[in-house]
Amino acid sequence: MNQEQYVIGKATLAKEASRKMAITDTVIKNKALIAMADALIEKKDIILDANSKDMENGKNKGLSNALLDRLLLDEKRIHSMAEGLRQVAGADDPIGETIKMWKRPNNLQIGQIRVPLGVIGIIYEARPNVTVDAAALCIKSGNAVILRGGSEAINSNTTISKIISAAAENAGLPQGCINFIETTDRDAVNIMMKLNGYIDVLIPRGGAGLINTVVKNATVPVIETGVGNCHIFVDTSADFDNAVDIVINSKTQRPAVCNAMETLLVHKDVAQEFLPKLAKKLNSIGVEMHGCHSTQNIIKNVKPAVEEDWSTEYLDLILAIKVVGSIDEALEHIYKYGTKHSECILTNNYLNSQRFLKEVDAAAVYVNASTRFTDGGEFGFGAEIGISTQKLHARGPMGLKELTTTKYIIYGEGQIRS
Structure with missing residues (x-):
């Protein structure tokens, strides 16, 4: 046969x-x-x-x-x-x-x-x-x-x-x-x-x-399912302790799955304080960091990020980091490089959270929670057939x-x- x-x-x-x-x-x-x-x-x-x-x-x-x-x-x-x-x-x-x-x-x-x-x-x-x-x-x-x-x-x-x-x-x-x-x-x-x-x-x-x-x-x-070039944006009002925990969970709990974070965006006004705190944890876990020029000036052991990094689904302990000047720049970056899977903002600013929820075009959009929750079991479905990143006939888990x-x-x- x-x-x-x-x-x-x-x-x-x-x-x-x-x-x-x-x-x-x-x-x-x-x-x-x-x-x-x-x-x-x-x-x-x-x-x-x-x-x-x-x-x-x-x-x-x-x-x-x-x-x-x-x-x-x-x-x-x-x-x-x-x-x-x-x-x-x-x-x-x-x-x-x-x-x-x-x-x-x-x-x-x-x-x-x-x-x-x-x-x-x-x-x-x-x-x-x-x-x-x-x-x-x-x-x-x-x-x-x-x-x-x-x-x-x-x-x-x-x-x-x-x-x-x-x-x-x-x-x-x-x-x-x-x-x-x-x-x-x-x-x-x-x-x-x-x-x-x-x-x-x-x-x-x-x-x-x-x-x-x-x-x-x-x-x-x-x-169409699965490709997850997922982002987290750390806003100026984010709680740093919570933000570190959420970023670590999103990137490292199971890095080879589609709802793992691949790119971290950090507002320039908090990057000097937040990134060293985060890098200490990332280094202890063995995460390889690829960062923009500003990121490299703030923390050590960061490889220079190239254009390809912003569009890569690593599925591994590798993280791209970019310092952005505003929520507008973060939204523009996600619009350009995102795969419409799962995106997150870490903020205590209500207006910014609502703007992020409204403007980001993705199957799942989070405020102050790990992207790892985009999952049929976590959504209460028992299981899932996949995460749809298109708009017809279904979207999300x-x-x-x-x-x-x-x-x-x-x-x-x-x-x-x-």
Whole structure:
């Protein structure tokens, strides 16, 4: 069987399963999700063994520590994935929800209800937890899913997908509701991008290279996610202690994720006092700083920033720092270099906070809080399929409702149009 036949075979299974998933009862979907959670815990040793192979391969390939952290699974993370499945099982089922209903003058009753998208294709990189989160949300929202993970996590993803798909089918879901492309050949991605008639929407999760490739080449509708060149602006009235904690958390808690801060903007009136205080913490953690000329004059051990730094999503312990003359300059910098993911202002000035919220065009805009909160779990969705940085059809963390579309239902009494 060649690559195209293999991928189309998976897509055919998903298409057939999607018809049944659309009318599957909530009780059965929840039963399947709980069964998937139990199976992850029961077979955690098999998963950890597969992940150890990926970790060894990743180290041999020279993956950064930040990327290895994204790849790593341990008992705690497996339990977290299982808990995510249980949270999705406990969430309200959006399918069949009546959004609105109204009556026309001719007595036609018109309603709008939520229905599944159909078959969702997800292309992602080195995060095995995505396999579970994506499958969970697609199942609960009545969709079938085709998963294609990155080569770095092929052993982990293959093992996890087999475990959860078997559990789902044993619990009553149709065969083909969860499909994993068990190949690292890039041709599989190229084929998925052209599967109109099989895949209803494609969601890429990963770095800028992956996302740009999918957006530019797919004929299947795409929801653009993930690239996070996120900024924090330290205003003149910011509380310095809080600001240091927020910056450190945003940059270093998990530097290889899309909601980590990449560029720090500091108002010139507080830079002399704030930056040395922050640099002491950054140096102790091992963060490499790239700074503008003013930054280099204030703190030591700073590499000169070049134009590329302002537009780079490092996904590592590297931070670009720029001193700006005003909130206007900060807003202009974010407008020019931001990726419309997550942006933050640290300030005690109400007018500046409201101006920042109003003028910054991003999926998530913060006042005095870490950008790391842009996450489906932290927003109360249980899990997420990704962070949409576009404006259609969804924006921000995508939970269950974002994996649905709508249809109109019309009740008549024999009306005809004149």
